Amino acid sequence: MEYITVQEAAEKWGISVRRVQFLCEKEIIPGVVKFGKVWAIPNEAEKPKDGRYKAHRRTKEG
Numbered sequence: 001m002e003y004i005t006v007q008e009a010a011e012k013w014g015i016s017v018r019r020v021q022f023l024c025e026k027e028i029i030p031g032v033v034k035f036g037k038v039w040a041i042p043n044e045a046e047k048p049k050d051g052r053y054k055a056h057r058r059t060k061e062g
Contacts, residue, residue, distance in 0.1 A: 003033070003040035013047040023048060 006024065010017045024032045024039040031042040 001031075002043040004043050006039050006041065009041045009045070015047070 004012070006017055006020045009029075010020045013020070020029075020041075021039065023029050024034070024041065028048050029041055029045050031045060033040045
């Protein structure tokens with residue numbers, strides 16, 4: 001199995017390095033492995049859906 005780094009995954013998925021690190025820490029990416037201080041992400045891993053939500057803006061009426 002081939003692995004990619006956090007930096008490579010961030011570029012591939014179009015998200016920040018910190019976000020990929022968070023996904024690794026919470027084991028949201030299947031097959032992720034930590035070697036010492038470095039995360040190894042399977043090359044075929046797909047970008048997880050973003051589980052965060054946006055706050056709705058309040059609108060003034062009248």
